[in-house]
Amino acid sequence: IYGYMTLGFDASTTTVGYSFFDNNTVHDCGFIDISKQITNKEKAFFVINSLKDHPLITKVDKINLEAALSGFAGGFTSQQVIIKLARFNALFEYIISEHWKISVNLLSVNTMRKKIFGKCRIKGVKAKDFVRDELKKLMVLSKWDKFKKSGKWDDRNFDMYDAIVCSMC
Numbered sequence: 762i763y764g765y766m767t768l769g770f771d772a773s774t775t776t777v778g779y780s781f782f783d784n785n786t787v788h789d790c791g792f793i794d795i796s797k798q799i800t801n802k803e804k805a806f807f808v809i810n811s812l813k814d815h816p817l818i819t820k821v822d823k824i825n826l827e828a829a830l831s832g833f834a835g836g837f838t839s840q841q842v843i844i845k846l847a848r849f850n851a852l853f854e855y856i857i858s859e860h861w862k863i864s865v866n867l868l869s870v871n872t873m874r875k876k877i878f879g880k881c882r883i884k885g886v887k888a889k890d891f892v893r894d895e896l897k898k899l900m901v902l903s904k905w906d907k908f909k910k911s912g913k914w915d916d917r918n919f920d921m922y923d924a925i926v927c928s929m930c
Contacts, residue, residue, distance in 0.1 A: 766820040769928025770808075770857075771827045771920050774801075774849050777808050778920030781817040782928035788817055790905050790925055792917045801849045805856040821863065825927045826854055828867040866930075870923075873930045889919040896922055 766788070771778040780790035793811045795804040812818055829843070829850035858865045870888075874881040878895040882888060896902055902922070907915045 765822060766817055767823040767825060767928045767930075768818075768821045769825045769827075769924045769926070769930075770853075771923035771927055772808075772850060772853050773920065774804065774845060776917045776920045777804075777853075778917070778922070778924030779808075779812065780921065780924040780928035781815075781821070782925070783820075787900065787905070787925055787928070789815070790921050790928075791907065792921045792924075794917070801852045802856070804849065805853045808853070809857065809860050818861075821861065824857060824861065824863050824865045825868050825930055826850070826857075826865050827873070827923060827927050828869055868927060868930055873926050877926055877929050889922075892922050892926060893919070896925060 766781055766783045769780040769782060775794070775796040776792050777795055778790070778792045781788045793808050795807050798804040798807045829847040854865045854867065871881040874892070874895075883891055886894075893902070905921060906918050907921075909915050
C-alpha cells in the first residue's frame with residue numbers, strides 16, 4: 762500500500778479493537794463488534810469491510826496483531842477458550858494479510874507492554890486496568906472512549922486500548 766501508518770489489532774471472537782498510529786500519534790481508534798457474525802471467516806471479513814472506507818487505511822504499511830494467548834491467564838481462561846481464540850487469531854491474520862497485501866506482525870502482549878511502558882504488569886493490578894492507567898500517562902484516552910446507550914462506559918474500550926498498544930510497537 763502507500764504509507765507510513767501502523768494499524769494495530771486486538772482481536773477476540775466478539776470484539777476487535779483497532780488503532781491507526783504514526784509519528785507518536787494515535788490518529789484514530791475504536792472497536793468493531795463481531796459478535797453477530799457466525800463463522801471466523803465472516804468475522805474477519807466484517808472487520809475488513811468495516812475499515813475498507815476508512816480514510817487512513819490506504820496509508821497503512823504495517824499491521825500489528827496481538828498474538829493469541831499461549832497459556833492460561835491467571836486461571837481465568839479455559840483451554841477451550843484459548844483454542845477458540847488461537848483458531849480465530851490465525852485465520853484473522855491470514856485473511857487480513859492476504860486482503861491488504863501486508864505481512865502481519867504477531868506480537869506478544871508482554872513484549873509490547875514492556876516496550877511501550879517499560880514493564881508488562883504490576884502485581885495486584887488487573888491487566889486491563891494496567892494498560893488503561895499506563896496509556897493515560899502517555900495520552901488523553903477520553904476523546905476515544907465510547908459509551909453505551911445507557912450512558913455507561915463501554916468495556917470494549919479495553920480492546921481498543923490493547924489495539925493502541927499494539928499499534929505503538
